[in-house]
Structures are given as structure tokens and as C-alpha cells.
Amino acid sequence: xxxxxxVGLLGLGTVGTGVASIITRHQKELQHQIGCPVExxxxxxxxxxxxxxxxxxxxxxxxDPQDVLLDDEIxxxxxxxxxxxxxxxxxITALSQQKHVVTANKDLMAIHGATLLxxxxxxxxxxxxxxxxxxxxxxxRSLSDGLSADRITxxxxxxxxTTNYILTKMSTYGSSYDDVLKQAQELGFAESDPTADVEGxxxxxxxxxxxxxxxxxxxxxxxVKVKGISGISDIDLDYAKRLGYTIKLIGIAxxxxxxxxxxVRPTLLPNEHPLSSVHNEYNAVYIHGEAVGETMFYxxxxxxxxxxxxxxxxxxxxxxxxxxxxxGKSTLAPMNAKQLKANDEIHTQYFIRLxxxxxxxxxxxxxxxxxxxxxxxxxxxxxxxxxxxxxEIIIVTHKTSQQTFEELLERLNQVDVVESVESSYCVEGGN
Amino acid sequence: xxxxxxVGLLGLGTVGTGVASIITRHQKELQHQIGCPVExxxxxxxxxxxxxxxxxxxxxxxxDPQDVLLDDEIxxxxxxxxxxxxxxxxxITALSQQKHVVTANKDLMAIHGATLLxxxxxxxxxxxxxxxxxxxxxxxRSLSDGLSADRITxxxxxxxxTTNYILTKMSTYGSSYDDVLKQAQELGFAESDPTADVEGxxxxxxxxxxxxxxxxxxxxxxxVKVKGISGISDIDLDYAKRLGYTIKLIGIAxxxxxxxxxxVRPTLLPNEHPLSSVHNEYNAVYIHGEAVGETMFYxxxxxxxxxxxxxxxxxxxxxxxxxxxxxGKSTLAPMNAKQLKANDEIHTQYFIRLxxxxxxxxxxxxxxxxxxxxxxxxxxxxxxxxxxxxxEIIIVTHKTSQQTFEELLERLNQVDVVESVESSYCVEGGN
Numbered sequence: 045x046x047x048x049x050x051v052g053l054l055g056l057g058t059v060g061t062g063v064a065s066i067i068t069r070h071q072k073e074l075q076h077q078i079g080c081p082v083e084x085x086x087x088x089x090x091x092x093x094x095x096x097x098x099x100x101x102x103x104x105x106x107x108d109p110q111d112v113l114l115d116d117e118i119x120x121x122x123x124x125x126x127x128x129x130x131x132x133x134x135x136i137t138a139l140s141q142q143k144h145v146v147t148a149n150k151d152l153m154a155i156h157g158a159t160l161l162x163x164x165x166x167x168x169x170x171x172x173x174x175x176x177x178x179x180x181x182x183x184x185r186s187l188s189d190g191l192s193a194d195r196i197t198x199x200x201x202x203x204x205x206t207t208n209y210i211l212t213k214m215s216t217y218g219s220s221y222d223d224v225l226k227q228a229q230e231l232g233f234a235e236s237d238p239t240a241d242v243e244g245x246x247x248x249x250x251x252x253x254x255x256x257x258x259x260x261x262x263x264x265x266x267x268v269k270v271k272g273i274s275g276i277s278d279i280d281l282d283y284a285k286r287l288g289y290t291i292k293l294i295g296i297a298x299x300x301x302x303x304x305x306x307x308v309r310p311t312l313l314p315n316e317h318p319l320s321s322v323h324n325e326y327n328a329v330y331i332h333g334e335a336v337g338e339t340m341f342y343x344x345x346x347x348x349x350x351x352x353x354x355x356x357x358x359x360x361x362x363x364x365x366x367x368x369x370x371x372g373k374s375t376l377a378p379m380n381a382k383q384l385k386a387n388d389e390i391h392t393q394y395f396i397r398l399x400x401x402x403x404x405x406x407x408x409x410x411x412x413x414x415x416x417x418x419x420x421x422x423x424x425x426x427x428x429x430x431x432x433x434x435x436e437i438i439i440v441t442h443k444t445s446q447q448t449f450e451e452l453l454e455r456l457n458q459v460d461v462v463e464s465v466e467s468s469y470c471v472e473g474g475n
Numbered sequence: 476x477x478x479x480x481x482v483g484l485l486g487l488g489t490v491g492t493g494v495a496s497i498i499t500r501h502q503k504e505l506q507h508q509i510g511c512p513v514e515x516x517x518x519x520x521x522x523x524x525x526x527x528x529x530x531x532x533x534x535x536x537x538x539d540p541q542d543v544l545l546d547d548e549i550x551x552x553x554x555x556x557x558x559x560x561x562x563x564x565x566x567i568t569a570l571s572q573q574k575h576v577v578t579a580n581k582d583l584m585a586i587h588g589a590t591l592l593x594x595x596x597x598x599x600x601x602x603x604x605x606x607x608x609x610x611x612x613x614x615x616r617s618l619s620d621g622l623s624a625d626r627i628t629x630x631x632x633x634x635x636x637t638t639n640y641i642l643t644k645m646s647t648y649g650s651s652y653d654d655v656l657k658q659a660q661e662l663g664f665a666e667s668d669p670t671a672d673v674e675g676x677x678x679x680x681x682x683x684x685x686x687x688x689x690x691x692x693x694x695x696x697x698x699v700k701v702k703g704i705s706g707i708s709d710i711d712l713d714y715a716k717r718l719g720y721t722i723k724l725i726g727i728a729x730x731x732x733x734x735x736x737x738x739v740r741p742t743l744l745p746n747e748h749p750l751s752s753v754h755n756e757y758n759a760v761y762i763h764g765e766a767v768g769e770t771m772f773y774x775x776x777x778x779x780x781x782x783x784x785x786x787x788x789x790x791x792x793x794x795x796x797x798x799x800x801x802x803g804k805s806t807l808a809p810m811n812a813k814q815l816k817a818n819d820e821i822h823t824q825y826f827i828r829l830x831x832x833x834x835x836x837x838x839x840x841x842x843x844x845x846x847x848x849x850x851x852x853x854x855x856x857x858x859x860x861x862x863x864x865x866x867e868i869i870i871v872t873h874k875t876s877q878q879t880f881e882e883l884l885e886r887l888n889q890v891d892v893v894e895s896v897e898s899s900y901c902v903e904g905g906n
Binding site for chain 1: 493497500501503504505507508605611612613616617620621622623624625626691749752764765766767768769770771772773774775778780781783784785786787788790791792795799801804805807810
């Protein structure tokens with residue numbers, strides 16, 4: 045091993061700045077762990093002229109990726125620049141140059157993770173990506189090491205901070221989605237184009253990564269069923285609250301009898317469920333293992349320093365591996381083939397809200413339809429709609445298959461006394 | 476590496492049985508991870524004749540420790556038999572025979588951890604002990620790997636399931652300590668001699684282990700200040716609740732300016748603090764790092780299978796290390812000298828409950844004493860005591876030093892209108 049480990053940094057945005065700051069501030073601790081100093085040798089930036097707070101000397105910065113990727117002295121590439129296709133090519137170049145890679149890029153890992161991990165194995169290099177899921181929470185490590193003896197049956201998580209912030213504020217203040225989104229954008233908790241967050245895509249990427257690792261099966265982004273939060277009304281949040289539930293954007297990866305189902309969607313959780321009290325921009329991942337039972341990991345899902353902590357912790361692992369001469373040997377190929385559940389193999393509870401004409405006999409017409417599909421009720425609420433001859437019926441069902449529920453929904457829409465099916469959600473975490 | 480890894484098991488109680496069960500049931504997953512089968516070759520038991528549920532063949536069981544410790548074919552010793560001094564000697568023998576060790580023994584690690592880790596390093600062996608703290612929660616791993624880039628400033632945990640169960644029931648049902656303890660004993664959540672649990676000793680052992688690892692400094696059991704829960708009255712729980720707090724037995728390891736303070740004591744936490752909603756026998760460890768901010772790890776603190784999951788996960792790590800030829804190289808000696816805080820360097824908020832004679836002017840006599848010590852109030856409650864000419868005053872102070880508070884307490888006890896200082900607790904988790 046050289047007298048110092050040399051790092052090439054791709055990107056100097058908020059996370060990159062955090063990485064540089066931790067490497068500087070915690071140099072003593074890092075040296076203790078890896079036995080030599082850590083040095084950032086080159087930094088790829090999009091624009092050298094941009095004013096920056098960090099005091100990197102000018103000659104460290106470059107706008108040419110090759111300056112970093114082909115530098116013989118650089119041992120490890122830290123990728124915090126984002127992007128997918130071009131970044132993938134850069135990292136393959138880096139791996140082919142025998143450089144280890146640490147990345148915080150969930151988009152990249154969700155789409156090209158399998159390819160990149162193969163390339164890393166081919167070139168005998170490390171590829172770590174802890175920061176790509178749930179920022180400061182060491183969740184990938186916990187799945188791959190801490191719970192390595194167990195068989196994971198369910199992973200349930202709040203893995204997107206923006207949507208959790210929005211839902212927390214909507215629920216606390218009874219505000220509308222649009223108002224809270226605008227506020228979140230002003231405060232920097234939501235992007236100016238919030239689509240990837242609010243439509244669930246960001247969470248889906250993370251769930252694909254978690255499911256792949258937790259179930260040791262090649263789950264891709266396309267396998268994840270996604271629904272975002274933009275359709276949630278404050279009325280639903282209010283009814284959920286009255287019935288003892290909190291609505292969260294929940295990613296669920298579920299495995300039983302060798303078959304997998306992965307989804308991201310707004311979900312009702314009982315208030316006493318540990319994930320219900322995860323507020324604002326925080327993330328949490330709840331894991332159910334056959335032997336260990338329930339565990340939960342909670343922490344900041346994003347942010348410069350939390351994410352940078354995960355990146356530098358991965359860097360420490362790479363550098364320890366360098367000291368021990370075991371790089372490229374810790375990643376395992378998935379052991380299981382991927383088999384997805386069909387809709388009639390997925391069972392959950394549902395919340396449904398209907399507007400019906402407020403007349404004698406209507407209620408029994410509706411309940412008899414539920415009875416026909418053998419869907420029974422756990423909770424039920426009927427309220428008149430003010431100023432109209434309508435009533436709202438809110439039902440929380442017992443567990444039923446997704447297929448049955450979808451058929452029932454279609455039938456409900458055809459019943460003429462049903463004015464509209466206003467909303468429906470999955471309900472998780474019950475008994 | 477041999478065609479299988481051979482394990483010697485010391486102890487076949489609840490955890491030992493769980494270990495054997497996981498090794499059998501998850502054999503396929505284990506083989507995928509380590510590349511060869513895992514086999515339990517010998518099991519030390521105290522009494523071979525005892526009826527057991529597991530179907531170990533008779534010749535695997537032995538009452539003679541040397542049969543296991545000196546068996547040349549055994550690669551790893553899994554210690555789940557408990558005990559301190561004799562067990563320490565056994566493990567030193569095992570290490571001297573080049574056998575790696577996995578232990579779930581917190582008493583042993585809190586007392587002789589440093590010695591055993593030195594011996595392991597001397598003989599080039601692995602020694603892992605994840606299961607010794609917080610059962611199924613992979614917390615030691617998270618501290619040493621997942622957060623390795625960060626500087627940990629505070630570890631706060633509910634690390635004893637028995638006391639958390641008792642406090643949860645007292646708080647939920649308003650029952651007395653004695654009633655709940657008796658019930659917990661009947662249900663198997665408390666030992667027939669509950670002293671080590673309820674007096675905080677068990678939690679103190681775990682905090683010594685956590686602080687040593689988190690602060691990279693040799694914190695021993697003697698350094699931990701301990702107070703148990705046996706003195707908590709249901710009245711205190713009730714007042715705490717009225718003021719928006721939950722009382723938990725909290726272990727705190729705190730570091731600032733290079734100085735450390737470690738304690739275990741009943742502590743008031745604001746209801747919205749994540750640790751307040753950790754109920755029953757569950758454990759949780761809350762970590763504050765300079766860069767990562769707040770993270771929390773939640774899960775079962777004990778139990779056969781959760782604890783066994785942690786043991787077998789350690790075993791997987793040992794076996795992976797064997798495959799890579801890097802045993803004995805992952806443990807780091809503490810990098811920092813231990814410097815403990817003096818009482819005037821420890822600052823916290825306090826809750827105090829006084830009984831005073833209910834007469835005009837008393838209140839001002841008491842508050843002027845607080846003013847003399849420059850201790851200000853965050854919350855205050857005064858209530859008459861039914862049927863007596865007494866009042867109760869409950870005060871939550873702002874932060875003050877432990878030394879100041881102790882001096883103030885002593886003075887309060889001398890004021891003649893103060894009938895008694897009924898109780899006082901630390902308050903954590905405020906702003």
C-alpha cells in the first residue's frame with residue numbers, strides 16, 4: 045500500500061463538499077482505521093470557475109473526466125455527480141483501470157447496478173453504494189452483514205424524505221398537497237421539478253436496491269409497482285386519522301414461498317406502528333426476518349453530511365480491504381431466481397372511500413357486493429356530505445387479494461347509487 | 476479451507492438452541508455466503524441427561540469443556556453458556572488453540588473484553604460479540620463499520636428489555652412497580668432474581684461495551700454511573716406524563732471536548748423523542764454523530780432467535796474472513812485515552828418533586844434558592860396534597876451542572892418548610 049490512499053472525486057455538489065469536509069475533519073480517525081492518510085487527488089467539476097466555499101487548490105479541479113479516471117495514482121473513485129448513462133461509462137472506465145468505486149447514485153444503481161457489480165467482480169475491484177439508499181442509515185450493510193444469518197421476509201420503508209416531509213405537514217396542519225409542496229420547494233425540501241420524488245420513482249429505485257440485496261434476487265426497477273402522493277387529498281388524511289391511521293409513502297418488498305412483490309404507494313399504517321412516527325424528512329427502514337423478527341433503522345435520508353458519512357464509511361471499507369488485499373471479494377451474486385407474485389397472491393387490507401346517494405337501502409346494496417366477493421370489514425364509517433343528498437362511506441377491509449379488490453372496485457364503479465369511488469389505499473401493519 | 480467449517484458450541488440453552496436451529500434451517504443461505512457447509516461438531520452442556528427438544532445425536536454432546544476446546548477439527552467456538560471467570564479461561568484456551576470466538580456474553584465482554592480482544596489479536600484470531608448488546612440489533616457493526624467515517628458524540632439507548640417492559644406496563648396501566656415486576660416474572664420477562672436488570676447493572680455492561688467501541692476509548696464497567704428503576708413510583712410516572720414526558724431506563728454515553736461520561740438511570744424523555752415510543756421488551760439505540768446527525772436502531776433486545784441471529788451473523792463474518800485469510804485483523808485497539816468528565820462538566824436538565832408545607836411565602840423561599848444557584852425553570856407544577864396541609868411542587872429545570880444540582884438538592888433538604896425531596900431525575904432529549 046502506498047504512503048497514502050488517493051481518492052478521485054466526481055462531483056463537488058452538496059454531497060461532494062460533505063465528503064471533502066469529513067475527509068479533512070476526521071483525518072485522524074480515518075488514519076487510525078486504515079493505517080495511512082487519505083488524500084483527495086483530483087476533483088471533476090462541471091465548471092471550474094464557479095465560486096465554491098471549499099478551499100480546494102485550483103490544480104485539483106478539472107472539467108475533464110479522463111484527468112480523474114485515467115490518473116494512475118488514484119486508488120478509489122468516489123462518484124457523487126449524479127446522472128445515469130454517461131456516469132455508468134465513467135465508472136466502467138474507472139473499474140477497468142483497477143480503481144475501486146464508491147457511489148451515492150441510486151438512479152444508476154437501480155438501473156445498472158447488476159452490470160456495474162459484474163464489472164467490479166471482473167476487474168477484482170470493490171463497488172460500494174451504501175449512500176444510495178436512506179442517506180445516513182447504514183441499511184445495506186445491516187442487510188448484508190448484520191442480518192446475514194437470517195432469511196428476510198419483508199422490507200418496509202419510508203425511503204423518500206421529500207414525500208415524507210409533505211405528508212407530515214399535510215397531516216399536522218391539515219393543509220392541501222399543493223400548498224405544502226410549494227412550501228417544501230421554498231425551503232429546499234423539494235426540487236423545482238418534484239416529479240421523481242412525489243410520483244414515487246425515487247423511492248422505487250431504492251426499493252429495487254433493497255429488495256435485490258435483502259432477497260438475494262435480481263429485482264429491477266421495472267418490477268416495482270409505483271404510485272405517488274400527488275393524488276392524496278387532505279380529506280383522506282383526515283379520515284385516516286379519525287380511524288387511527290397515518291398515511292405514509294411506503295415501499296414494501298415482500299417475499300413468501302419464494303415469490304416476491306415490490307411496490308411503492310401511499311399506505312395507511314396504524315398510528316402505533318413504528319413507521320407512523322417517522323416525521324418530516326427522516327427515513328426509516330423496517331425489516332422483518334424469520335429469526336430476528338422486527339428491526340427498524342431510522343435516520344436522516346438525505347443531506348450533505350449524512351450522505352457523505354455513508355460515502356466515507358464505504359471508502360473506509362474499501363481502504364481496509366486494500367490493506368488486507370481482499371478487494372472485489374465481498375460482493376455476492378444473487379442466489380435466487382426472481383419470481384414475482386401474481387395479483388391473486390398478494391394479500392393486504394384496503395381503505396376505500398365512496399360517495400353514495402343518501403337513501404334507505406343503499407348501504408345494504410353496497411355491503412352485499414362486498415359479501416359477494418367475500419371481503420369483510422374491519423372498520424366502517426358513514427357520514428352525510430354537508431349540503432348534498434350524499435353520504436360518504438369509509439371502509440377498512442380485512443385482508444383480501446389484490447385481484448379480488450380490483451374486481452370489486454370495478455363493480456362498485458358500476459353500481460348506480462355509487463356516485464364515485466373517491467379513493468382507495470393499501471393498509472399495512474395490522475394483525 | 477476444509478470442506479466444511481466446524482463449530483464448537485458452548486451451551487445449549489435458549490440462545491444455543493436458536494443458533495443450532497438457524498444453522499440447520501438457513502444452511503443453503505449460509506453456504507451461498509461462505510462457500511461451504513457449516514457443521515456443529517461438538518456441544519458443551521452442563522448435563523447430558525437433560526431432556527432437550529433438539530435432535531442432537533448423543534455423541535455430539537459433552538460435559539467436558541476440553542472435548543470442545545481442544546478438538547483440532549473445530550474452527551470456531553460459539554460461546555452462549557454465560558458465566559464470567561471460568562468462561563474467560565475457556566475462551567483464552569480456545570484462542571490459544573487458534574480457534575475463532577463468537578460470544579453473546581455481555582457480562583464477560585464488559586469485564587474482560589479488553590483482555591480477550593488482546594488475546595485474540597495475539598493469536599491472530601477473530602473475536603466477535605454483536606449479540607452481547609441489544610440482541611437482534613446489529614448495533615456494534617453499525618458503530619464500527621456503518622458510521623466509521625463519523626465522530627460519535629452521543630449514544631443513548633434502551634438496552635435492557637426487562638426494565639423497559641416494567642416501565643411500559645407501569646406507565647400504561649398506572650400499576651405499581653411491585654405488581655408489574657411480579658407479573659413480569661410470571662410471564663418470563665424478568666428473572667426470579669431480577670437485581671442485575673432492575674438495578675441497571677445489565678444495561679451498564681452494555682453501555683460500557685457501546686462506549687468503548689463508539690468513542691474508541693477503554694471504558695470499563697466501573698466508569699458507568701448506575702441507578703436502577705426499583706425506586707420509581709407510579710406518582711412520578713404520572714407527573715412525568717402530565718408534563719409531556721415518558722420515564723425510561725436510559726443508558727447515555729456522552730463525549731465532548733475529548734471527555735466522556737457514561738451513565739444508566741431512569742430518565743425523562745419528551746414524548747415526541749424517538750426512544751419514548753420504544754415499548755415493552757424492545758431495545759433501541761440512538762446515536763448522534765457529528766456528521767450524520769441522529770440515527771436510531773430498533774429491534775428485539777433479547778430472545779432465543781433474535782440473539783441467535785446476531786451470533787450466526789458474527790459466525791458468517793468469521794467464516795468469510797477464513798475464506799479471505801484475514802482473521803484477527805478487523806479489531807482495532809482504542810485510539811483515545813479515557814478521560815472522564817467531572818461533575819461540574821456534566822450538564823443536563825432535571826425533574827424534581829418536593830413536598831412542602833402549604834403556606835404563603837413558601838414558594839418564593841424555594842424559588843429564591845434555585846435563583847441563588849442560577850438554576851432556572853422550564854416547567855413548574857404545584858398541587859395541594861389531598862387531606863394534608865402540604866403541597867407538591869414539581870419542577871423541570873433548564874440545563875445545569877450535575878455538581879450544582881447536587882449542592883442545590885442538599886440545601887433543599889435543609890430548608891425546614893421542605894417536608895421531603897420525593898424524587899429527582901435527569902431529563903434528556905430537550906432542546
